[in-house]
Amino acid sequence: xxxxxxxxxxxxxxxxxxxxxxxxxxxxxxxxxxxxxxxxxxxxxxxxxxxxxxxxxxxxxxxxxxxxxxxxxxxxxxxxxxxxxxxxxxxxxxxxxxxxxxxxxxxxxxxxxxxxxxxxxxxxxxxxxxxxxxxxxxxxxxxxxxxxxxxxxxxxxxxxxxxxxxxxxxxxxxxxxxxxxxxxxxxxxxxxxxxxxxxxxxxxxxxxxxxxxxxxxxxxxxxxxxxxxxxxxxxxxxxxxxxxxxxxxxxxxxxxxxxxxxxxxxxxxxxxxxxxxxxxxxxxxx
Amino acid sequence: xxxxxxxxxxxxxxxxxxxxxxxxxxxxxxxxxxxxxxxxxxxxxxxxxxxxxxxxxxxxxxxxxxxxxxxxxxxxxxxxxxxxxxxxxxxxxxxxxxxxxxxxxxxxxxxxxxxxxxxxxxxxxxxxxxxxxxxxxxxxxxxxxxxxxxxxxxxxxxxxxxxxxxxxxxxxxxxxxxxxxxxxxxxxxxxxxxxxxxxxxxxxxxxxxxxxxxxxxxxxxxxxxxxxxxxxxxxxxxxxxxxxxxxxxxxxxxxxxxxxxxxxxxxxxxxxxxxxxxxxxxxxxxxxxxxxxxxxxxxxxxxxxxxxxxxxxxxxxxxxx
Numbered sequence: 001x002x003x004x005x006x007x008x009x010x011x012x013x014x015x016x017x018x019x020x021x022x023x024x025x026x027x028x029x030x031x032x033x034x035x036x037x038x039x040x041x042x043x044x045x046x047x048x049x050x051x052x053x054x055x056x057x058x059x060x061x062x063x064x065x066x067x068x069x070x071x072x073x074x075x076x077x078x079x080x081x082x083x084x085x086x087x088x089x090x091x092x093x094x095x096x097x098x099x100x101x102x103x104x105x106x107x108x109x110x111x112x113x114x115x116x117x118x119x120x121x122x123x124x125x126x127x128x129x130x131x132x133x134x135x136x137x138x139x140x141x142x143x144x145x146x147x148x149x150x151x152x153x154x155x156x157x158x159x160x161x162x163x164x165x166x167x168x169x170x171x172x173x174x175x176x177x178x179x180x181x182x183x184x185x186x187x188x189x190x191x192x193x194x195x196x197x198x199x200x201x202x203x204x205x206x207x208x209x210x211x212x213x214x215x216x217x218x219x220x221x222x223x224x225x226x227x228x229x230x231x232x233x234x235x236x237x238x239x240x241x242x243x244x245x246x247x248x249x250x251x252x253x254x255x256x257x258x259x260x261x262x263x264x265x266x267x268x269x270x271x272x273x274x275x276x277x278x279x280x281x282x283x284x285x286x
Numbered sequence: 287x288x289x290x291x292x293x294x295x296x297x298x299x300x301x302x303x304x305x306x307x308x309x310x311x312x313x314x315x316x317x318x319x320x321x322x323x324x325x326x327x328x329x330x331x332x333x334x335x336x337x338x339x340x341x342x343x344x345x346x347x348x349x350x351x352x353x354x355x356x357x358x359x360x361x362x363x364x365x366x367x368x369x370x371x372x373x374x375x376x377x378x379x380x381x382x383x384x385x386x387x388x389x390x391x392x393x394x395x396x397x398x399x400x401x402x403x404x405x406x407x408x409x410x411x412x413x414x415x416x417x418x419x420x421x422x423x424x425x426x427x428x429x430x431x432x433x434x435x436x437x438x439x440x441x442x443x444x445x446x447x448x449x450x451x452x453x454x455x456x457x458x459x460x461x462x463x464x465x466x467x468x469x470x471x472x473x474x475x476x477x478x479x480x481x482x483x484x485x486x487x488x489x490x491x492x493x494x495x496x497x498x499x500x501x502x503x504x505x506x507x508x509x510x511x512x513x514x515x516x517x518x519x520x521x522x523x524x525x526x527x528x529x530x531x532x533x534x535x536x537x538x539x540x541x542x543x544x545x546x547x548x549x550x551x552x553x554x555x556x557x558x559x560x561x562x563x564x565x566x567x568x569x570x571x572x573x574x575x576x577x578x579x580x581x582x583x584x585x586x587x588x589x590x591x592x593x594x595x596x597x598x599x600x601x602x603x604x605x606x607x
Contacts, residue, residue, distance in 0.1 A: 050491055052487070052491075103495075103497075104487075104490040104491050105492075105493045105494055105495050105496070108491060108493035109493055113491075113492075113493075114491055116488065116491075120485050120487065121485075122481055122484035122488065122489075123484065123485075124484060125480060125481075125484060129477060133477070133481050133492040133493075133494060134492050134493070136474065136478060136481075136492065136493055137492075137494065137495075138493075139474060141473065141474045141475070142474075143475060143506065145473065145474070145475075146474065146475050146476065147466055147470065153473075196492060197492070200492060200493050
């Protein structure tokens with residue numbers, strides 16, 4: 001079974017159809033590229049997968065869970081279902097899980113992490129604190145733990161710091177550990193975003209234009225890192241405009257134009273596809 | 287100046303803490319009862335400021351109805367004592383609980399609001415509480431006159447009579463509050479609040495349950511304001527709807543903002559400016575509103591980050607320096 005399956009996904013903003021009946025799926029361990037001209041709906045798909053807004057139509061399945069579906073709308077008002085979550089029977093709880101709209105943090109808990117097109121770090125916090133955010137959902141201490149600091153809480157704090165360090169080292173940011181995120185050079189900020197996403201220990205990592213604004217050297221390093229991340233067992237879905245990156249690391253490519261999927265396949269094949277060429281270069285004038 | 291600052295920085299934190307605590311204990315001894323009362327009031331408002339700082343400073347949520355929770359705590363304590371003869375000491379946990387429950391009920395439906403919208407709803411809530419008290423809701427709050435005739439506070443057989451006793455009581459809870467907020471700040475929960483303040487969407491995408499974090503900030507902050515209300519009743523056996531006046535909420539908000547949002551020393555600086563100085567210098571009291579307004583305007587121009595800002599906020603506001 002596919003790790004991520006997108007079925008008939010549609011998103012309308014008012015009269016604008018940003019995503020139009022898109023279907024594709026992602027196998028475990030794959031690197032899939034999502035490309036298309038500006039405004040093709042790539043980032044919208046990412047936001048739909050990560051639960052930032054619900055789709056107008058269609059569904060998304062991740063690892064057997066239905067993580068996105070159209071909101072219940074009016075039906076929700078008529079038949080309130082929130083109490084289902086308190087019913088002890090497992091089948092009922094699963095039904096409740098299937099009906100409600102999942103919030104982004106719950107989707108992250110299921111194993112999807114992302115980076116943002118415009119870098120969204122916690123700018124005034126240190127690199128370490130930023131990466132610690134990723135470990136948050138894997139730990140539990142609350143008010144009690146904070147106030148009374150029982151041994152379990154102290155152990156957990158040590159675990160959080162240690163996990164964060166691991167990903168900082170992996171992304172080569174050890175020298176900047178206590179630096180504020182906003183003081184980092186641009187390329188390092190991109191890496192920090194990936195480190196923070198990896199710290200959630202995802203099974204699927206979604207990268208939104210990771211190479212944007214990077215120079216040649218940094219881009220090469222990034223491609224290498226993405227391969228390493230994949231080899232450590234994380235499936236990767238990325239949006240990228242830099243064709244060198246896309247053609248270099250993606251095993252499969254999905255091309256979008258005006259919200260519709262116009263091509264899918266290995267890089268060499270997609271490159272030759274006349275519809276893709278037309279979408280990027282426009283129609284030939286006669 | 288720089289060298290003085292450098293030298294002050296060399297004092298170990300423990301030295302500071304013990305020194306300040308000793309100062310706080312010894313300070314009222316040479317003073318007369320009036321100034322001891324001023325210190326007591328300062329303590330109450332410092333507790334209120336620290337509790338509001340959890341909501342406004344850490345989680346970055348605007349709350350301009352904090353006085354309502356202060357009043358709820360005070361009325362809870364007063365009512366339990368008047369109607370059920372519960373000793374005042376035992377009403378304190380109930381006051382915390384009642385204020386916290388109201389904090390939960392009020393914030394749960396409005397947490398998705400941001401910035402100014404949230405602010406408007408909290409103002410409205412503060413007014414609703416005040417008007418409910420004025421209108422003698424359920425016939426138990428005594429209307430505009432409020433309630434009076436509560437017992438004196440007795441702790442372990444010791445009756446608190448003089449302002450000095452009450453000062454030490456408030457000081458004890460102030461130290462407790464300080465330890466608590468310091469620990470909250472440096473914890474998993476404290477970091478979650480800061481993630482929410484910095485970038486809510488990124489926090490959510492990293493798996494932080496932002497609704498829960500914001501809710502906890504509201505519940506803890508409100509509950510602790512309830513304790514401040516109960517401590518007020520412990521000394522002053524009269525409560526009136528004036529406790530929940532909008533201007534009280536504004537004063538609390540100013541305490542947090544004047545000193546520097548999110549900064550614990552800042553709350554003390556703010557309390558000093560908003561409460562202590564106007565009490566000591568009478569002309570400031572008569573001109574209180576003008577003083578408050580003037581101080582806020584002057585500060586927003588000269589030091590938008592507050593008088594004693596937290597390291598983080600200073601850098602947030604003074605980007606280019």
